[in-house]
Amino acid sequence: MxxxxxxxxxxxxxxxxxxxxxxxxxxxxxxxxxxxxxxxxxxxxxxxxxxxxxxxxxxxxxxxxxxxxxxxxxxxxxxxxxxxxxxxxxxxxxxxxxxxxxxxxxxxxxxxxxxxxxxxxxxxxxxxxxxxxxxxxxxxxxxxxxxxxxxxxxxxxxxxxxxxxxxxxxxxxxxxxxxxxxxxxxxxxxxxxxxxxxxxxxxxxxxxxxxxxxxxxxxxxxxxxxxxxxxxxxxxxxxxxxxxxxxxxxxxxxxxxxxxxxxxxxxxxxxxxxxxxxxxxxxxxxxxxxxxxxxxxxxxxxxxxxxxxxxxxxxxxxxxxxxxxxxxxxxxxxxxxxxxxxxxxxxxxxxxxxxxxxxxxxxxxxxxxxxxxxxxxxxxxxERIPPAAPPIGTFATPMSDRIMHHRPEWAAALAMSSSRIGRYEALNHENLRPWYQGDGFLYVYTDKDPLHFSNDYWPTMDPYHTPGVTNGQNPQDPPAYKFTAHRDWAGGLDWRGTHGLAGLDALSTDKGSSAKKSWFFLLNSIIALGAGCAGLSGTEVHTTYESRNLPISGSNFSINGDYQIMNPGWIKPWEETHEQVDWAYLDSFGGYVFLDKEPVSFKHEKRKGKWTDINQYPDYLGFSDPITREYLTIYRNHGIDPEDGRYAYALLPSASPDETRDFATIPPVNVTHNTPRLQAIQFNNTVMANFWSGGTIGYLTAVTPCSITWGYSGVEDKYLTISVSDPTQKATRVVLFLNDPDIGGVAEKDDSIQLRWGRAGETGSVTITVNVEGTHGKTHRVSFERISWRGTLESLPWRPPVKETATSTTTTASRRVRPAATKKPFANNATVMSTKAGHKPAPAKYKTSTISKTSIGAVKTVKSVKPSVGTAKPSVGTVKPSPGATKSSLRTRKSSLETITPEAATTSIVLKSTTYAASH
Known part of the structure; x- marks a missing residue:
């Protein structure tokens, strides 16, 4: 340097x-x-x-x-x-x-x-x-x-x-x-x-x-x-x-x-x-x-x-x-x-x-x-210079433990901390209630309420209910300065530029609460999983799904479609816990879907504060007028000093009530694992996972801890692409084993990746070793050719040299027929949505697939692609309901399909075992 x-x-x-x-x-x-x-x-x-x-x-x-x-x-x-x-x-x-x-x-x-x-x-x-x-x-x-x-x-x-x-x-x-x-x-x-x-x-x-x-x-x-x-x-x-x-x-x-x-x-x-x-x-x-x-x-x-x-x-x-x-x-x-x-x-x-x-x-x-x-x-x-296109997609900055995710009508930003990055900065008597600002604080910005964080949010927000965070409710000491978090794991990766994955091994400053936390940033939603939620503070441990500063004009709120009384100027606050709740909707935000059907608490309150409550630096002592704002808080109460609390929910920013209800009725995303060892989801032909201790999903085994995403990519899903990172930034290598009969030679790979193929003359079995030492949590990628794609191996571009894939270039005498697909992604794997009858399709601007490389003069943007005919086939396990189907009958029919064995599925990405699945 x-x-x-x-x-x-x-x-x-x-x-x-x-x-x-x-x-x-x-x-x-x-x-x-x-x-x-x-x-x-x-x-x-x-x-x-x-x-x-x-x-x-x-x-x-x-x-x-x-x-x-x-x-x-x-x-x-x-x-x-x-x-x-x-x-x-x-x-x-x-x-x-x-x-x-x-x-x-x-x-x-x-x-x-x-x-x-x-x-x-x-x-x-x-x-x-x-x-x-x-x-x-x-x-x-x-x-x-x-x-x-x-x-x-x-x-x-x-x-x-x-x-x-x-x-x-x-x-x-x-x-x-x-x-x-x-x-x-x-x-x-x-x-x-x-x-x-x-x-x-x-x-x-x-x-x-x-x-x-x-x-x-x-x-x-x-x-x-x-x-x-x-x-x-x-x-x-x-x-x-x-x-x-x-x-x-x-x-x-x-x-x-x-x-x-x-x-x-x-x-x-x-x-x-x-x-x-x-x-x-x-x-x-x-x-x-x-x-x-x-x-x-x-x-x-x-x-x-x-x-x-x-x-x-x-x-x-x-x-x-x-x-x-x-x-x-x-x-x-x-x-x-x-x-x-x-x-x-x-x-x-x-x-x-x-x-x-x-x-x-x-x-x-x-x-x-x-x-x-x-x-x-x-x-x-x-000069009539036109405006630049806004950024669209997922942006990970692993050196600062931050993830940003931009969509046309909303955006999200995740603040994490680790043994490398400070939880918060409180200096010169400024920022006096910062305790959980780096413990998984999930900022969500929407066009429905663009001034949410500018509407006197910081002096009135509840610092013990920070969106995205799992923490004990015990009072914290005055903030200290310049210290990092206790654990190494904080980070993630982007998938094809459009999706993102993040994970945080959270342990609070006072070591009174901990959890394994994962976030999955998709095109129309954010999936949040938590496992191993524990406490030692002698108080309740809460995971805050939302703590929303409501617009001054008010905002309607419903639970399972039933609207609550939340008129502007109300006097009496309310707080209640619902044992059975599928979804909720806030007009000034969008939808909330509770994937695990566990009890959820809701609180509507007035909160008062002054800017001088959080800033005592002489420059800002003039801002001492009292302020009152209304807040809606949604949280999971894991109980007093829990040992293995869990949660699974989805945020649908800018969604409509109908889209939220449809997502809850037949989720287009399957939560396959939610344990302190492995957290993973599957949608279309893509799997995203945080292997906290290594493990196996379908054809892929992670020998070492890592964040990983794999699925189909390229025009008409020609390739299987794997993206992997080391969020701890402490490992020297990450080792994966892929045993997928559908993969052929290498299409392209990063220089940091080494491959060792299985038996001579055969494809489908490969050990992937990723050199992550000194790469500071960056994403590493490798793409393989799919044998079942329409065409022969010779017709695929980017053929690897024989010396590199000597055991993976064997071809069959005749054209290999692609297996009958039971599910195929929308618009080249880009759209995540329900296949329920009557579901409103996402606007064309959401069906995106092509990310341009960032360079001077060109912000990372997404080019709209018109989906090809016949690509909107339902996913494995989804049921097209009859016009008169009830929610309970849908759950029963969907549950019966979850017993299908991996061998019965014909997609290339097969889930070996389902240790945790959302009931639908």
């Missing part, structure tokens, strides 16, 4: 001009910097620009009106000024006023009284506390001194550059340089490195000091340590971009939606400002940066917002909602797109992606664009 980074730095150094910066160069740098703060002023014809300018002017006017200068403060609520958080926030307010002073059309544009107010305030802060002689007091937050205050001060000085005396400019630059201090620390990585470098470049631009511009520029590349911590490269530890789509901060916390966005914002601003100077950053250095836009950032966005599972402690900040970080990422894209050194195709794609973020926002004023973003988007709209 260091060698590669060093080569990149050397190439960049070679391209830099030896010509010193001239006064004209510095003038150009200041002009470009000013444009990043105020936007490029063009004719205003956008509602977003009018709104942003009005909001900016109004906020600045309020700040000016509330000024109460004294010996200890400028604003009374930011007193005393000697506290770093107060002088930093004072600078940020002055920046807002300076923006309003500098933008034509603002009520403060070139107002001399406003100009004098800003300059006097700068002089006051400099004389009292923040100057080139200040020494950081013990206990103060270093970030305010080295990053927060400098970045705000640079913007102010450049906005008012012509109004400041040379002496004031010199003092401001000296103050920034002194407080930033040394930038040679190896620990300076990611967002913090980008921020500090940007501030240094700004200090040089203010004072015409080329040395500081140079120092900040080459610190981005970490020239001092040969690129070891270059923010242009992937990292292997600490803060920054990791292989496989992860962004970590503070070593162990997934933070794509917080520090990751800040990293890109500061870097993109530096790229934009320097683009016309000899210190420009060329596109060669930015290759990794641009690639991560697709692999790291797009998958964690939904409807223009950053998902909560990668925002760390930022979720506890009222003033920085998920849309705030989405807009900041949009601004980063616009900065990159406004840089001529960036290749044209990249610039067009960045504008296209920015437009998709802007258009996807559920409400235009959810968290309005700032003035720079508004001007940038006006330009994109004028």
């Amino acid at each position: 260091a060698t590669k980074a060093s080569n990149t730095v050397a190439a960049a150094l070679a391209s830099a001009s030896d010509t010193p910066l001239t006064p004209a160069n510095f003038q150009r740098l200041r002009q470009r910097w000013k444009a990043t703060v105020t936007g490029k002023h063009v004719r205003v014809n956008s509602d977003d620009v009018y709104y942003a300018l009005s909001k900016l002017s109004g906020t600045a006017e309020q700040y000016i009106a509330n000024m109460q200068p004294s010996r200890v403060h400028i604003w009374e609520d930011l007193s005393p000024i000697h506290l770093s958080v107060n002088f930093r926030k004072s600078y940020e307010r002055l920046r807002t006023i300076a923006q309003s002073y500098s933008i034509p059309g603002s009520i403060h544009y070139h107002d001399l009284n406003v100009q004098e107010t800003i300059i006097q305030s700068l002089d006051f802060i400099s004389s009292e506390i923040y100057n080139a002689s200040v020494v950081q007091a013990k206990g103060e937050n270093w970030w305010n001194f080295r990053i927060g205050a400098p970045l705000a001060l640079v913007d102010i000085a450049i906005l008012l550059y012509d109004d400041l005396t040379p002496r004031r400019r010199h003092d401001i630059g000296a103050t920034i340089i002194k407080n930033i201090g040394s930038i040679g620390q190896r620990s300076l990585k990611g967002a913090n490195r980008a921020d500090i470098c940007l501030a240094l470049i700004g200090a040089g631009v203010i004072t015409n000091e080329e040395a500081e511009v140079s120092r900040g520029r080459w610190c981005l590349s970490d020239k001092e340590y040969d690129g070891e911590n270059s923010i242009f490269e992937l990292v292997e530890s600490g803060e920054g971009l990791y292989e496989g789509g992860s962004y970590l901060s503070h070593e162990i916390f997934p933070y794509t939606g917080g520090y990751g966005v800040q990293h890109y914002y500061s870097l993109s601003k530096a790229v934009n400002v320097l683009s016309k100077s000899p210190y420009h950053i060329n596109s060669t250095e930015l290759q990794v940066t641009f690639a991560a836009i697709n692999s790291t950032f797009s998958p964690v966005m939904w409807r223009g917002m950053m998902m909560g599972h990668i925002r760390g402690r930022d979720i506890a900040r009222k003033s920085e909602p998920d849309a705030f970080w989405g807009n900041l990422f949009l601004q980063s894209l616009l900065y990159f797109a406004d840089t001529e050194l960036v290749p044209r195709e990249h610039r067009i794609f960045f504008k296209s992606l920015a437009r998709s973020i802007w258009e996807a926002a559920p409400l235009p004023d959810l968290y309005g664009l700032n003035i720079t973003q508004a001007f940038g988007m006006q330009k994109v709209l004028e």
